[in-house]
């Protein structure tokens with residue numbers, strides 16, 4: 311609803327809302343009927359208990375973690391995550407006093423368990439990581455987090471609930487950049503947070519923000535008043551959203567809703583096309599290596615069979631023989647895929663990190679952070695698979 315404001319019959323009615331005694335809307339910085347409708351859809355898709363929209367995926371991950379971790383606390387995170395989230399946790403949240411330990415996504419139960427300290431408040435990872443395309447063993451990460459007394463937060467942006475529902479594998483909180491496949495048409499930036507309602511915040515004394523009175527909200531105790539299924543999202547809305555204001559525009563929520571209506575069809579198509587493209591690249595003499603968990607030879611294929619039985623999304627990455635210069639020639643020759651930082655969209659797009667997002671790095675520095683100088687990230691859109699393959703074939707001739 312395109313409105314900042316809502317009106318009441320009496321001051322008493324409004325007072326009940328402010329006391330969190332009655333349900334309703336008071337100001338679009340906290341909640342809006344359109345946003346709540348779209349959040350409820352995403353909540354149902356992820357099989358959660360409560361959900362909210364945020365202004366971006368960055369805001370979703372920040373609020374999901376900051377809702378339970380503050381100064382003096384600690385987070386354990388997979389190192390194979392989106393660069394923006396890596397900076398958020400490793401630099402900006404560190405400045406706020408939240409410490410972090412980054413672990414390999416391939417860590418064992420024992421390694422994850424050992425990283426959890428008495429002040430750890432959450433464990434974090436991505437189902438299919440952007441851009442490395444690693445697949446997380448969610449059940450192992452969830453068990454280690456739970457045995458350490460903390461929730462597992464999973465960014466499910468690339469998989470979407472069509473391909474994987476992390477809550478069914480033990481994740482407690484799920485986040486999204488809805489900017490990617492959920493929107494799917496490059497129309498609007500947005501994020502979402504979904505609570506499973508499965509984590510018992512009262513099991514230890516690590517989460518006083520949820521289990522003791524919130525003095526900024528008339529001393530409400532979120533777990534007592536809203537129960538296990540509602541406490542986390544109610545606190546994030548009535549406290550963090552109230553104070554930080556990173557709310558999603560209702561107009562953007564409307565666009566995301568349009569995207570959600572075709573999400574199940576698009577994810578199937580993106581995944582089928584990407585598998586065909588990955589197979590083509592894998593057998594091409596000018597291609598050095600292909601990363602796509604749908605390929606039987608991929609390091610993450612076994613995990614993909616378990617967690618992503620219906621497809622591995624539309625994003626493929628590959629390395630070209632001949633290094634940085636060869637990759638630049640291929641990028642120049644591609645006709646169907648636009649050169650963009652964006653991924654996960656109806657239109658194919660591609661990125662050569664070494665000459666774009668990571669261009670200040672030397673070949674040695676790139677290799678150190680796991681990016682080959684000749685690596686291209688190719689996000690398969692909804693075009694005909696054969697058209698994309700024909701285009702790649704002619705572009706590879708230039709390599």
Ligand SMILES: *Cc1c(COP(=O)(O)O)cnc(C)c1O
Nearest residue numbers: 366367368392440467487489500
């Ligand atoms: C893009 C992205 C984000 C950040 O989302 P924005 O909507 O751009 O703020 C977070 N996580 C993943 C996995 C992403 O791909």
